[in-house]
Amino acid sequence: MNSKGYLNSLKLLINHITKIFILILLLQSFGIAQEDTTSIKNENSADTVFVMQKSPWGAVLRSAIIPGWGQIYNESYIKAPIVWGIFGALVAVWIWNNHKYSDSQNLYLQNLNNPNPQVPNSYRNNRDFYRDQRDLVSIYIGLAYFLNLVDAYVDAQLFDFSVNENYRTGQNMLNLRIKF
Helix, strand or coil, rough: CCCHHHHHHHHHHHHHHHHHHHHHHHHCCEEEEECCCCCCCCCCCCCCCCCCCCCCHHHHHHHHHCCHHHHHHHHCCCCHHHHHHHHHHHHHHHHHHHHHHHHHHHHHHHHHCCCCCCCHHHHHHHHHHHHHHHHHHHHHHHHHHHHHHHHHHHHCCCCCCCCEECCCCCCCCEEECCCC
């Protein structure tokens, strides 16, 4: 790849990373909080120890072995087909770009000695384009895999989280806070 193509790929990567970083910053400004019900004790009940029903690291391990298995373990049955669909689509795009890259590479090598210098250059440009797209999709597959693990962990941590009504006031305890 020439320096111009490398700089374009680098700019594209920086652009994607910047967009993801801005999205994360925007999403961090919104926080959802609930009233802490663990400190409220009934005078008639004895002291009890809270035991989590789902293991967060067990969910991560399951999702690391087979993406979507951690979501099934956490009883988030609708998320597993979504994870499989995302991975299936990304793998299909990767295979398509790899196939186009191979075709362009073969055409470039076949026409390398063509007397018209524009023909090999166009095949080389196509080859570089499909290689860059294939590599970019590889990054997206890695990001999707990482987010799959994070989702399994967070879902297992929040499995026992309840949004019941406050027994004193009878109102829902879900609140929205916006930090500035």
